[in-house]
Amino acid sequence: MVKAIPTPVRILATVLVVLTVLVLLAPLAVVVGVSFSHSEFIAFPPQGWSLRWYQEVLGSGTYLASAVTSLKIAVLVTLAATLAGGAAAVALHRGKLPFSGLMATFFLSPLVLPTIIFAIGMLMFWSKVFGQISVLTLWLSHTVVAMPYVIRTTLAVLAESDPFLEEAAGTMGAGRLQRLWFVVLPQCIPGLGAGAFFAFNISFDEAVLSLFLRKPDMTTLPVQIYGQLEFSPDPSVAAVSAIMIAFTVLMILVIDKILGLQRFARS
Amino acid sequence: MNDRAENLLLALPGLGLLVLAYFLPIGQMLSLSLSGREGPSLEHYTRFLSDPFYLGVLWRTVRLSLVITLICALLGFPFAYIMARVGPRLRMWLVVAVILPLMTSVVVRTFGWMVLLSRNGLVSQFVRDLGWAERNFQLMHTESAIVIGMVQVLLPFMTLSILGVITRIDPRLEEAARTMGGSFLSTLRSVVLPLSLPGIVAGSLLVFTLSASSFVTPSLMGGARIQVLAGSVYKSVTQTLEWPFAAAQAVILFVGVLLVLVPYVKMNTPKHG
Amino acid sequence: MANVRLHAIRKSFGTNTVIDDVSLDIASGEFVSLLGASGCGKTTLLRIVAGLESVNSGSVEIDGRVVTDLPPEQRDIAMMFQSYALLPHLSVAENVRFPLRMRRIGARQEQQDKVKAALDTVQLGHLAERRPEQLSGGQQQRVALARAIVSRPKVLLLDEPLSNLDARLREDMQVELMDIHKRLGLTTIFVTHDQEEALSLSNRIILFNGGRIEQQGTPAEIYAQPGSAFASSFLGAANLIPATIAHAPAAVAVLADGQRLALARGSTVIGPTTLALRQEDLSLGVAGGAGLQARVRARVYLGSRNRYVLQLAGMEIKVLAANDQVFADGDTVTLSIDPGRVRCLSR
Numbered sequence: 020m021v022k023a024i025p026t027p028v029r030i031l032a033t034v035l036v037v038l039t040v041l042v043l044l045a046p047l048a049v050v051v052g053v054s055f056s057h058s059e060f061i062a063f064p065p066q067g068w069s070l071r072w073y074q075e076v077l078g079s080g081t082y083l084a085s086a087v088t089s090l091k092i093a094v095l096v097t098l099a100a101t102l103a104g105g106a107a108a109v110a111l112h113r114g115k116l117p118f119s120g121l122m123a124t125f126f127l128s129p130l131v132l133p134t135i136i137f138a139i140g141m142l143m144f145w146s147k148v149f150g151q152i153s154v155l156t157l158w159l160s161h162t163v164v165a166m167p168y169v170i171r172t173t174l175a176v177l178a179e180s181d182p183f184l185e186e187a188a189g190t191m192g193a194g195r196l197q198r199l200w201f202v203v204l205p206q207c208i209p210g211l212g213a214g215a216f217f218a219f220n221i222s223f224d225e226a227v228l229s230l231f232l233r234k235p236d237m238t239t240l241p242v243q244i245y246g247q248l249e250f251s252p253d254p255s256v257a258a259v260s261a262i263m264i265a266f267t268v269l270m271i272l273v274i275d276k277i278l279g280l281q282r283f284a285r286s
Numbered sequence: 287m288n289d290r291a292e293n294l295l296l297a298l299p300g301l302g303l304l305v306l307a308y309f310l311p312i313g314q315m316l317s318l319s320l321s322g323r324e325g326p327s328l329e330h331y332t333r334f335l336s337d338p339f340y341l342g343v344l345w346r347t348v349r350l351s352l353v354i355t356l357i358c359a360l361l362g363f364p365f366a367y368i369m370a371r372v373g374p375r376l377r378m379w380l381v382v383a384v385i386l387p388l389m390t391s392v393v394v395r396t397f398g399w400m401v402l403l404s405r406n407g408l409v410s411q412f413v414r415d416l417g418w419a420e421r422n423f424q425l426m427h428t429e430s431a432i433v434i435g436m437v438q439v440l441l442p443f444m445t446l447s448i449l450g451v452i453t454r455i456d457p458r459l460e461e462a463a464r465t466m467g468g469s470f471l472s473t474l475r476s477v478v479l480p481l482s483l484p485g486i487v488a489g490s491l492l493v494f495t496l497s498a499s500s501f502v503t504p505s506l507m508g509g510a511r512i513q514v515l516a517g518s519v520y521k522s523v524t525q526t527l528e529w530p531f532a533a534a535q536a537v538i539l540f541v542g543v544l545l546v547l548v549p550y551v552k553m554n555t556p557k558h559g
Numbered sequence: 560m561a562n563v564r565l566h567a568i569r570k571s572f573g574t575n576t577v578i579d580d581v582s583l584d585i586a587s588g589e590f591v592s593l594l595g596a597s598g599c600g601k602t603t604l605l606r607i608v609a610g611l612e613s614v615n616s617g618s619v620e621i622d623g624r625v626v627t628d629l630p631p632e633q634r635d636i637a638m639m640f641q642s643y644a645l646l647p648h649l650s651v652a653e654n655v656r657f658p659l660r661m662r663r664i665g666a667r668q669e670q671q672d673k674v675k676a677a678l679d680t681v682q683l684g685h686l687a688e689r690r691p692e693q694l695s696g697g698q699q700q701r702v703a704l705a706r707a708i709v710s711r712p713k714v715l716l717l718d719e720p721l722s723n724l725d726a727r728l729r730e731d732m733q734v735e736l737m738d739i740h741k742r743l744g745l746t747t748i749f750v751t752h753d754q755e756e757a758l759s760l761s762n763r764i765i766l767f768n769g770g771r772i773e774q775q776g777t778p779a780e781i782y783a784q785p786g787s788a789f790a791s792s793f794l795g796a797a798n799l800i801p802a803t804i805a806h807a808p809a810a811v812a813v814l815a816d817g818q819r820l821a822l823a824r825g826s827t828v829i830g831p832t833t834l835a836l837r838q839e840d841l842s843l844g845v846a847g848g849a850g851l852q853a854r855v856r857a858r859v860y861l862g863s864r865n866r867y868v869l870q871l872a873g874m875e876i877k878v879l880a881a882n883d884q885v886f887a888d889g890d891t892v893t894l895s896i897d898p899g900r901v902r903c904l905s906r
Contacts, residue, residue, distance in 0.1 A: 020461065024470050039365050040383045042438055046398020047390060053401055063401050063408060099303070107300035110293040122297070124551055131492055131542055131550065133499025135516050140311030143318050143529060159307040166300060176448045186611050187644035189631035190716075191662035191706070195292055197632075201657075204650040216380055224391035226502050244393045248400065248506055260394040267389045271382065271388060275552065279330075 029223035047264055054257035061254055072258035082259055085243040089223050092154065094240065095159040097221040101215045103162070104169030105207055111170065111200075112177040130167045137163060145232075157232050157239075161222045168221060169214030176210030216274050220267065310453030312540070319533035330534035340518065344538075347515040350429060350504075351497040355434045357492050358361060359486055361437070362444035366485075369445070370452040384442045392439060398428060399435045427509035435507040436497050443463070443496065444489035452478070462520045484553060491550035493545045515539050561622030561635075561713035561746055562587045563608060568617035570603055577603050581617075585763075588744045592757035595767030596793075601720055601750045602768075607861040608748060609716050610634050617802075622713050632661065637712035638852075639720045643703040645691040651702050652678070652687040658710040677709040678702075680739065697728045711893060714749045721756065733759055742786040754794050758782060758902065766790055782902075783837055792826070797902075798876040804829050804903065812901070814872040818851050823898045835902040838879040843867065844894045845884075850895035855886050 024032070049063045057067025076082050107126055113159045117121050129137070145152055188202045228240040233242055240259065247256045322329045333339045369380045387395060402409045403425035410424045425431050455478065463473040501516035508514070513521070515535060522532035563585040570578040579598045585591050586594050593601035605610040608619060610631035617625045626634050637658060645654050647704070652674050661672040678684045681701040691699055700720060707715060721729045724906075737760055740747060751757050758778040766773040766781065775783060781790070783799050791839050802812040802820070810822040810832055820834070846852065853871040867878045867886065871894065887890055 020464065022512040028470060032364070035361075036368055036380070037363055039361055039441070040380070043387050043441065045384050045402065046395045046438060047387065049401050050394060051435065061401055061404075062406055084510045103299040103303055106296040110297040113289075113293055115289055115293050116297060117294075125301060128551075129308070131547060133495065133516070133539065134501055135501050135519065136312065136315070136540050136543075137308065137534060139519060139523065139532060140313075141307060142523065143533060144311035144314035147314060159303065162303060163307040166303065166571060170300075180406075181642065181644060181647070183640050183642055183644040184646060186631070187638065187640055188646075188657070188661070189611070190636055190638040191608055191658035192632045192710075193657075194630075194632050194661075197289060201661075202646060204645075220389050224389070224394075226391060226393050227348075228503075230520070241391045244391075244397070245502065245506075247393040248393065248397055252397070256397060260397055263394055264390055267386065271385060271389060 051261045051264060053254050056254045056257070059253055060256065061252060065254075072254045073262075075255050076258045076262070079255070082240070082243065082255075084203050085238045085240045088237060089240040093219050093222040094162060095158050095221045096165050097215050099158070099162045100165040100169050101211055102217040104166040104214060105173050105208045105211045106220075107166070108173035108177065108210070109169045109203055109207065110137070111275050112174055126170055128168045129164050130171070134164060134225075134227040135231075136274040138228045140230050143226070152232050152234055152237075155239060157229060157237070160228045160232060161225055162218075163220065164225065164228065165218035165221045168217040169211065172214040173207050173210035176207060177280055214268050220270050223266075315533045315536055315540075318530050319537045321530050331538070333531065334534055334538065340535075342541060343513050343515055343518050346512070347430070347498050350432055350436070351494050351513065354433055354440060355490050355494045357433070357437050358441050358444040359490055362441060362448055363479075363482065363486060363523040365441075366445045366448035366452055367474070367482075367515045369449055384445055384495060384509050387438060388442045392502045395439060396435055396503050398440070399431070399507060403431050403434070424495075426507065427512065429508065432504045432512065432514075435503040436500060439500070439503055440493045440496055444486075444493050447489030447492060448482055448485040451482050451488075454545045455481045488550055488553050492551075495546050495550075498546075499539055499543055563714055563746060563748070564618075565604070565608070566620070567617045568607060568619070569615045569617055570607060570612065575737055577770050578607070578614075581770070581772055583765065583775075585746060585748065587622075587746055588758060590740050590747045590749065590762045592749045592751060592761040592764050593767060594754060594757040594764050595773075595794075596752060599767040600770040601767045605638075605716050605718055605748060605750045608714065609636055609638050611638075612847060615849070635713040636716055637707040637710055637714075638716040639703050639707045639718065641665050641722060642717045643691075643699045644903060645699055645702055645706075645832065647888055650688050651683065651694070652688060654702060655706045655709050658706060662710055664710055667699075673709050674705075675871075677705040680708070681705045681735070697724060700724060700732065703874075704739075708739065708745065708881060711743070711745070713746065715745045717747065717749045719750055719752070722751070722753070729756075733864070755902070766793065773784065779833060779835075782901040797837045798841075798874075800834045800836065800872065800874060800876065801831070802834050803831050813904075814851070815874075816872040818872060820851060820896070821898045821900065822901055822903075832903045836876070836896055837900065838866070840896050840900040841876075841878045841880075842895050843878060843880045843884065844895060846891035846893060848893035850893045852891055853894050855890045857888060858886070858892065 052063050052065050053061055054072055055068055055070070056062065057069040057071070058063030058065075060066070110116055111119070111126065137160055139154060142152070145156045149156075184202050185198050188198045193201060224241060224244060224259070227238070229239040229242045230245065233239075238246075240263070244256055244259060254263050287289055294551050299307045318329065319330055369377055369384075372380070378437070379407055380536045402488050404410065405422065405424040405426075407424070407426075410426075413425065414421065425434070459481070460473050463477045464470070468476065499516055500518060504512075504514040505520070508517075516539070519532050519535045519539070522528045522535065560704065563583075565583040566582060568578050573702045581600075581604065584665065593604060595601045603612055607614055608621075608631075610626065610629060614627060617627075621634060621636070631638075649657065650739070652671075654675045655677055656670050659673060659796055661666060664670065664839070665673065671871060673683065674687075678687055681704055683698060683701050683705065686694065686698065686702075691702065694702065700723070703720070709716075721732050724732060733756060739745075740760075749760060758781075761778055763775060764778055765775045768789050776784075778787050779799060782794055782797055800812050800814060804810060804812050804822065806829060812820045812822055812832070814820065844850070851871060853869040853876070855867055856870055856875065857868040859866040859868075861879075865880050865885070866883060867880060869892070870874050
C-alpha cells in the first residue's frame with residue numbers, strides 16, 4: 020500500500036515500541052547490570068566492575084542448597100507434568116471423554132486461576148490430612164500448575180496432525196497400545212518437548228507456592244531470593260538472578276529450535 | 287477395552303492429580319473458611335466484610351487491578367497491532383521481548399524494579415530531576431510502584447491475547463477500508479479495533495484476575511503498609527496464624543476471580559473432537 | 560484372497576439412517592465398486608467392512624469368518640485412505656513395512672524384501688528412504704497403495720483413492736490399479752463417486768442411493784440398462800457397439816461394417832471391445848460428412864429435441880438431437896462424436 024502508515028504515526032509507533040520493550044526488559048537488564056557491580060551497595064548503573072558476586076554465589080552453601088532443591092523439584096515436576104499432561108492431552112484431543120468440554124476447562128484452568136489459591140488450599144488440605152508439608156506436597160502443587168502448559172502445547176501439536184493416522188494404523192494391524200506407541204506418541208513429541216521445557220521453567224521460577232509450602236530446611240531458589248529482598252539485599256542476589264535469567268534465555272532458544280515460538284503467539 | 291475406557295485411562299493420572307492437589311485443597315479451604323468456634327459459621331466472612339480496614343484492602347486491590355488492566359489494554363493493543371504487522375524478523379524479536387519476562391521468575395523481575403524505583407534508582411532520580419517530587423522521594427512502597435511492576439508482569443498476557451486475535455483479521459479488510467476513503471487511524475478505529483475486541487476483552491479479564499490475586503510483586507513493591515488482598519491472606523497464614531480467616535479471604539478472592547473468569551472461559555473454550 | 564459377505568447391515572448415526580438393510584456378496588478376487596453420490600452411505604459401508612465403524616444390526620463375514628465385532632487390527636484387511644494417511648515420522652520404506660511389523664509377517668529380512676517388491680510394483684523403489692512430506696501427491700498415493708498391498712490382505716479396501724489427483728495422473732493410476740488387480744487377484748472394494756472410474760475398473764458395480772443398493776451388475780449391464788430413473792440419470796443411457804480397436808497409427812475403432820471411428824489420442828486399449836456412445840453425445844449431420852454413416856429408422860418428437868432410431872453396422876442405436884435439423888425416415892445421416900466422449904468397456 021502506498022503510504023500505508025502516515026509518518027507521524029510511524030514515529031509514534033516506534034516510540035511506543037521502544038518504550039514498551041524498555042518497560043518489559045529494563046528490570047532484567049538492571050539485574051544483570053547490578054550483578055557485575057564492584058561495590059556492596061545495590062545501585063544502577065553499577066559502580067565498578069567485578070565478578071565477585073558471582074564467585075560468592077557459586078561458593079555459597081545456602082544458594083547452592085536452594086538451587087539444588089529447586090532443580091530436584093523441577094525435574095520431578097517436569098517428568099510428572101509431561102507424562103500426566105501428555106496422556107491427558109491425547110484423551111482430550113480425541114474428544115471422547117465424558118463431559119469433554121468441562122474436562123478441557125478443568126485441565127486448563129490452572130493457567131488462569133491465581134496460584135495463591137492453590138497454595139493456600141494445599142497448605143490447609145495437606146496439613147489436615149497428611150500432617151507435615153514435604154517435598155511431595157510441593158512437587159504435587161507445582162505439577163498441577165505446570166501440567167496445563169504441557170497439555171496446551173501437546174494439544175496444539177495434535178490439532179495439526181492427520182486425523183486418519185490412528186485408523187490407518189488399525190487397518191494395518193496395530194492394536195491399541197501399538198497405536199499409542201507407534202503413531203500417537205511420535206506425533207506428540209514436539210508438543211511434549213516444548214511443554215516439558217515450559218514445565219521445568221515454571222517450576223524452577225515458581226515463588227508463590229514455594230513461599231506458602233516451605234519448611235526451614237526446604238527452600239527453593241526464588242524463595243531464597245525473596246527472603247533476601249525483604250531484608251538487606253546485596254548484589255549477590257543480583258548475581259543469582261542474572262544466572263536465572265541466563266538459564267531462561269537458554270530455555271527460550273531451545274524451545275524455539277524445537278517448535279518455533281510463533282505457534283505460541285496465539286494463546 | 288473400548289475407546290472410552292482407553293481415553294479414561296489416559297486421563298486418569300492427570301485427573302487424579304487434579305483431585306488431590308486442586309479440587310480437594312480448594313474444598314478444604316472452603317470448609318475451613320466456614321468453621322467457626324462453635325461449628326460452621328460465617329463469622330470470618332462477616333469479620334472481613336464489616337471491617338473498614340479489610341474493605342479498604344479489598345477496594346485497593348480492585349482499584350489497582352482496574353488501573354493495571356486499563357494501562358495494559360492501552361499499551362497492549364497498539365503494541366500487538368504493531369507486532370502483527372511488522373516483518374517476520376522484527377516480530378520474532380518482539381515475541382522474544384514479550385516472552386522473556388514471562389519466563390523469568392517474578393522475584394527476579396520485581397528485584398529489578400526495586401533497584402530502579404528505590405531512592406537512588408534511575409526512575410526516582412528521573413522524577414526528581416523533572417521537579418515532580420522533592421529530594422527524598424522514591425517510587426518504592428507506593429501504589430504507583432505496584433502498578434508499574436504489575437504492568438510489566440502482565441503486559442505480555444494482554445499482548446499475546448490480542449495478538450492472537452489480530453493475526454486472524456484478514457488484512458484485506460483494512461485495505462478495503464482504505465480504498466473506501468478511510469485514513470490509517472480511522473481504519474484502525476473502525477475496522478481493527480472492533481475486530482480485536484474479543485482479544486482485548488479476554489486479555490483484560492485475564493489481566494484483571496491475575497493482578498487482583500497477585501502476591502509477590504505487590505508485597506515487595508508496596509511494602510508492609512500498602513496491602514493487597516493476597517498480601518493480607520499471606521499475613522493471616524504465616525504471621526497471625528489465623529487460618530480460617532485466611533481461608534475466608536482466599537474464598538472471597540476465589541469467588542471474585544471466578545465471577546470475572548466465567549465470561550473469559552466462555553470466550554476461550556477450546557473445541558475438541 | 561477371500562470372499563466378503565454382508566448380511567442385512569443397518570447403520571445409523573443418531574437419528575440419521577446411513578445404511579438401510581444392505582446385503583452383498585462379493586466373490587473371492589472380485590473388483591467391486593461402490594458407486595454413488597456424496598452421503599449415500601458407500602464410504603460408511605467400506606468402513607464397516609474395515610471395522611472402523613460398528614453396525615447397528617447385521618453381520619460381516621470375511622472368508623467365511625464372522626468379523627462383525629472384531630476391531631480392524633484383527634481383520635485381515637488393508638485400506639487405502641483418501642488422504643493417504645502416511646505416517647509422517649517414518650520413511651517411505653518404513654511406512655510400507657508397517658503392516659508387516661504390526662501383523663508380524665515374516666522376519667526382518669523377509670519384510671524388507673516384500674517392501675522392495677511392493678515399491679517396485681508402484682515404481683517408487685528409488686524413493687524408499689524419503690519422507691512422505693518430500694513426495695508429490697501422486698507419489699504419496701503410490702506409497703499408500705504399496706503399503707496396502709504389501710501384506711497381501713484378504714480384502715483390499717480403497718476409499719476414493721484417486722479423487723485428489725489431477726485427471727492425467729488419475730488415468731495412469733487407474734491403469735496401474737487394473738494391472739495390480741490382474742496380477743495379485745486381491746478381492747477389492749473400491750469406493751468412488753465417479754461413474755467413469757467405476758466403469759473402467761470394476762468387475763461389478765454396486766450403485767448406492769440413500770443408504771440402499773439401487774442396482775448392481777457388470778459395467779456394461781449397468782451402463783446400458785439403468786434400472787431406474789436415478790440410475791439412468793446417474794449413469795446416462797448409452798448405445799453399446801462391438802468394435803475392434805486398432806492403432807493405424809492413431810487409435811481407431813473399426814465397426815462390424817468396416818466403418819472407422821477416431822478415438823482419443825493416447826488411448827492404450829487395443830483389440831475387441833464394446834464402445835459406449837451416449838445418446839446425447841452423438842450429433843447428426845447431412846449424409847456424406849466426416850463420421851459414421853447411418854440410416855434413419857424412426858423419429859420421436861420430444862418437444863425441444865428429437866430422438867432418432869438409426870441403423871448402424873447392423874444394429875439399432877438411439878440419438879438425441881436438437882430440433883434445428885429434421886431428418887426423415889430413410890434418410891442417410893452422418894453421425895459424429897467427440898473422440899473424448901467415446902468409452903471403451905473392456906469388461
